Structure formats: structure tokens, C-alpha cells
Amino acid sequence: MCGIVGLHLKNPDLQPRLGELMTLMLEAMTTRGPDSAGIAIYADSLEFPEPDLRYSLRAEADVDWDVLGKTIAADTGSEVRVRRLAADSAVLESPAREAMFLAAVKRAGADVTVAGWGRAMVLVKDVGAPADICARYGIPSWGGYQGSGHTRMATESAVTTKHSHPFAPAADLALVHNGSFSNYATVRGRLARAGIQFDTDNDSEVAARLIAARMAEGSGLDDALRTVLREMDGFFTLLVTTRTQFAVVRDSFACKPAVIAETADYVAMASEYQALARLPGVADAVVFEPMPEEIHLWTR
Amino acid sequence: MDPVTLSCAELSTREINAALAALPDGASARVLEPRGRHNLAVGLANRVTIDIDGNAGYFTGGLGTGPDIVVHGFVGWSVGENLMDGSVRVKGNASECAGASSHGGTIIIEGDASSRAGISLKGGTILVAGDVGHMSGFMAQAGLMLIGGDAGHALGDSLYEAVIYVAGKIASLGSDARTEELTEADVRVVKELAKIGGFDHIEPENVTRVASAKELYNFDALKDQKY
Numbered sequence: 091m092c093g094i095v096g097l098h099l100k101n102p103d104l105q106p107r108l109g110e111l112m113t114l115m116l117e118a119m120t121t122r123g124p125d126s127a128g129i130a131i132y133a134d135s136l137e138f139p140e141p142d143l144r145y146s147l148r149a150e151a152d153v154d155w156d157v158l159g160k161t162i163a164a165d166t167g168s169e170v171r172v173r174r175l176a177a178d179s180a181v182l183e184s185p186a187r188e189a190m191f192l193a194a195v196k197r198a199g200a201d202v203t204v205a206g207w208g209r210a211m212v213l214v215k216d217v218g219a220p221a222d223i224c225a226r227y228g229i230p231s232w233g234g235y236q237g238s239g240h241t242r243m244a245t246e247s248a249v250t251t252k253h254s255h256p257f258a259p260a261a262d263l264a265l266v267h268n269g270s271f272s273n274y275a276t277v278r279g280r281l282a283r284a285g286i287q288f289d290t291d292n293d294s295e296v297a298a299r300l301i302a303a304r305m306a307e308g309s310g311l312d313d314a315l316r317t318v319l320r321e322m323d324g325f326f327t328l329l330v331t332t333r334t335q336f337a338v339v340r341d342s343f344a345c346k347p348a349v350i351a352e353t354a355d356y357v358a359m360a361s362e363y364q365a366l367a368r369l370p371g372v373a374d375a376v377v378f379e380p381m382p383e384e385i386h387l388w389t390r
Numbered sequence: 391m392d393p394v395t396l397s398c399a400e401l402s403t404r405e406i407n408a409a410l411a412a413l414p415d416g417a418s419a420r421v422l423e424p425r426g427r428h429n430l431a432v433g434l435a436n437r438v439t440i441d442i443d444g445n446a447g448y449f450t451g452g453l454g455t456g457p458d459i460v461v462h463g464f465v466g467w468s469v470g471e472n473l474m475d476g477s478v479r480v481k482g483n484a485s486e487c488a489g490a491s492s493h494g495g496t497i498i499i500e501g502d503a504s505s506r507a508g509i510s511l512k513g514g515t516i517l518v519a520g521d522v523g524h525m526s527g528f529m530a531q532a533g534l535m536l537i538g539g540d541a542g543h544a545l546g547d548s549l550y551e552a553v554i555y556v557a558g559k560i561a562s563l564g565s566d567a568r569t570e571e572l573t574e575a576d577v578r579v580v581k582e583l584a585k586i587g588g589f590d591h592i593e594p595e596n597v598t599r600v601a602s603a604k605e606l607y608n609f610d611a612l613k614d615q616k617y
Binding site for chain 1: 425427428447448464467525
């Protein structure tokens with residue numbers, strides 16, 4: 091069992107409250123996933139120069155992030171701005187080319203990984219109770235226009251930060267999954283033979299990499315999700331977000347729960363209604379369950 | 391006697407259910423601010439009336455053998471699961487597995503029910519004013535379902551002795567389910583069920599009766615054999 095939450099804001103007035111609302115939603119799903127949690131927050135920032143990207147870094151041990159920033163700046167020959175989130179987490183911003191930056195992180199330290207990156211997305215994940223994780227990173231004070239989150243009760247692989255969701259294998263792409271894929275080893279083998287590298291042995295990462303691979307070939311998110319429906323077997327409710335899109339899809343049996351509430355101000359999605367019950371104006375929302383094998387997609 | 395009020399904002403689910411179970415027969419209670427709380431009003435054996443004042447979570451009114459419960463909102467999975475007697479009325483929609491395994495009593499959904507409504511029904515009655523999702527009535531062994539709207543795919547898959555009446559369209563029938571001719575006795579039953587549900591949009595003589603073809607009852611050793 092796992093919990094999924096997501097919020098796609100239509101009304102910009104709610105943007106300062108995104109982190110606060112996402113925290114409420116994530117905490118409400120603690121019973122579905124008490125062992126680890128993660129959250130991806132998408133925000134515009136007007137002062138953020140093009141074509142810089144922000145990289146959400148996570149370390150196994152405490153890191154001097156300023157020193158690491160300087161190392162990566164020297165390696166890439168580009169400016170690196172460091173925003174420390176915690177002793178083991180930071181967001182680094184840089185105009186360096188994506189591949190060059192990712193390679194420089196690998197060279198800089200074996201126990202530092204990129205949890206996610208993009209123009210808009212910052213991603214944190216950790217082991218522990220969702221409420222503790224949100225407090226640790228100060229999520230309630232974060233603003234933004236879109237978020238996705240996950241509370242994990244591990245079934246297919248180990249309880250570690252790396253194995254927790256969201257999985258974010260491409261810029262501004264995040265996937266959270268409730269369920270279990272049964273043919274993921276087969277699909278992973280096929281992707282690996284095509285040269286795609288994996289961070290973990292987790293089943294959900296395979297779906298995320300499959301979507302990223304299709305989108306890298308030029309597919310839209312909707313087509314990439316149809317590929318998941320066609321090629322991946324198992325139980326799943328997925329919430330997949332990009333810089334502009336917010337999509338929910340369920341397998342043909344639809345036995346992993348999902349509920350969506352839409353108002354003029356937002357689209358909110360969660361595994362259970364409890365996570366939506368405290369959102370502003372939810373009493374007047376259109377509340378529905380996404381149908382099996384239907385792609386529900388909203389674009390900003 | 392004024393109804394007892396119990397607020398989910400102040401009390402745990404155990405405290406609410408213990409307070410409901412302690413009510414004398416004939417009493418009534420209101421449960422406030424449910425906010426999708428699971429397991430409200432479960433396992434009650436007293437003849438009481440309970441109003442749940444908003445949207446409730448999973449297993450609402452499950453295992454009951456006596457109370458009449460009204461949910462003024464929608465419910466999550468498995469409303470009235472394993473109900474033995476009494477009733478659960480939902481003013482809004484119900485999520486998956488409404489009335490799963492219910493042995494008796496009546497579950498009334500005034501909106502739509504999601505997939506697997508009435509799965510493994512064992513003698514209860516399920517009345518849905520609107521539509522039901524895929525695999526509804528799966529392996530239903532005994533009891534009645536009345537669907538006022540449309541039914542999703544694989545309706546009545548592997549049915550035993552339960553009977554399903556559908557007023558609207560059926561996306562597809564499941565294995566071993568078949569439509570049967572509507573008898574006068576069926577029309578009388580549907581009329582009665584619609585009356586209990588308070589559904590006035592159903593024409594009892596125009597519903598479809600779905601029951602088991604009973605071809606799965608016995609193992610057919612020659613099935614799929616080429617020689």
C-alpha cells in the first residue's frame with residue numbers, strides 16, 4: 091500500500107499556499123505509507139535566468155554543500171548557486187549543460203545523487219514519517235503552482251531514500267505510483283539494452299524511465315502513458331507531472347484507489363478523499379474517480 | 391430524545407463507534423465532520439438511526455446488524471461490507487466494492503457506485519439509483535441488485551444465485567452471466583425494490599434481468615478439448 095497526492099493550481103492566488111496544502115495532503119496519507127515519503131514542487135521564479143536548471147541533490151551523509159558547489163562549478167566551468175535545505179540535501183542552480191552537470195555530480199562524490207532536476211521542479215525525499223519529512227525541509231512555507239507527493243509502504247524493494255518516490259528521471263518529470271508492476275524486470279531489461287541506466291531495482295522507476303524514454307523520442311505525456319498501459323502489467327495508479335502537465339492513469343482493474351477533486355481554483359488528486367477533505371472549497375468541488383485505462387490530463 | 395452528536399474533529403473512530411454501540415434501541419445519533427474518516431458506524435447491533443453529516447471513508451456501516459444509517463455525502467470503498475441486517479443509505483456516490491459480501495439488510499446508493507459493487511454478495515440487497523462500474527456483482531452468491539442507471543463491463547461475472555436488475559445499458563456481461571426473460575414476479579420485485587430505494591425513474595417492466603447461466607457450476611472435462 092502507498093499513498094499518492096497531487097495538486098495542480100489554476101488560481102495563482104493559491105500559489106503561496108502550495109507547500110502548506112501539500113503537507114496537509116501528505117500527512118493525511120501517512121496510514122497508507124509510513125516508511126518514507128517524497129514530494130516534488132513546481133514553482134515559477136521570475137529571477138531564475140534562462141537556461142539555468144535547478145538540481146535537487148541528496149547525500150547519504152552530511153555534506154558541505156558550498157564546497158561541493160565549488161567543485162561542480164570548477165568541473166563544469168559554469169556558475170553554481172547553492173541553496174542548502176538540510177545537512178544532507180540541497181538545491182544547486184547552474185547554467186551548465188544538463189548532461190555535463192549530472193556527470194560532474196557523479197564525479198564529485200559517490201554518495202551524492204540527483205533526486206530530480208528541471209527548470210521548475212524541486213524534489214525532496216526521505217525515509218521516515220511524512221509529517222517529519224515535511225517539517226525537516228520546511229515544505230509548508232514553499233510556494234508553487236503544482237506538486238506531487240508520495241507516502242510509501244514498501245512492497246517490491248528496500249526502504250531507502252533512493253527507493254522512495256517520486257522518481258524523476260528527466261527534467262521536470264516526476265512519477266508517483268501506488269501498486270506493483272509484475273513485468274517490470276522484462277521492461278527494465280529491454281530499456282537497459284537500449285542504453286537506459288537505472289538508479290534502483292524498483293518497479294516504479296521502470297515506469298518512470300519508460301515514460302521519460304518515450305518523451306525523449308518526442309512523444310507527448312499522453313502517448314507515453316498509453317505506452318505504459320500497453321507495455322506494463324500490474325496494478326497501478328500513477329500521477330505523472332511535467333513542467334506544464336498533471337496526469338492520472340489507472341490499470342484496467344483499477345483496484346488501487348484514486349479520487350480527483352476539481353474546482354475553478356485547482357485539480358487535486360489523492361489515493362483517498364481524506365487527503366482532499368481539508369482543501370479550501372472542496373465542499374463545492376466536482377469529485378470523481380478516474381476510470382480504468384483512461385488518461386486524465388490537465389495542462390497549465 | 392434528541393440525537394446524540396459525535397464529532398470526528400474531536401473523537402477517534404474507536405470513541406465514536408463505542409459511543410454509537412452504547413446507544414439504546416430507538417436512539418438516534420449524528421456524526422459530524424467525517425472528512426472521509428474510515429470505519430464509521432461499523433459492527434453495530436443496536437436498532438438505532440445514525441446520520442453521518444458529510445463525506446465518509448471506507449467500510450462505512452460495515453458488519454452492522456440493526457442500525458439504519460444515512461450518509462449525507464459520498465463514501466469510499468466497501469460501504470456496508472458484510473452487512474447482516476439494517477440499512478445504509480448514501481445520498482451521494484459510492485466508491486468501489488459497495489456492499490461487498492453483505493449477507494442481509496439493504497444498501498441504497500442515491501448516486502453512482504464504482505467498480506465491483508455487490509462483489510461476493512451473500513444475500514443482501516443493493517439498490518443503486520445511478521450507474522455501477524466494471525465487474526459489479528462479481529461472484530455474487532445470493533441476494534438482489536437493482537441498478538437504476540448503466541452497468542460497466544463484465545457485469546455479474548461468475549454469478550451464483552444472485553439476481554441483478556438493470557434499468558439502463560450494460561457495457562458487457564461477465565463469464566457465465568446471461569440476460570433472462572423478465573417475469574411478472576420479477577416486475578413485482580423490482581417495483582418493491584424501487585419503492586424501498588425511493589427511486590421514481592425506474593420502469594419495472596423495462597429492466598433487464600441478469601442471472602447465472604450456471605455453465606460454470608460443474609466442471610466440464612471436455613471443455614476446450616480437441617479430441
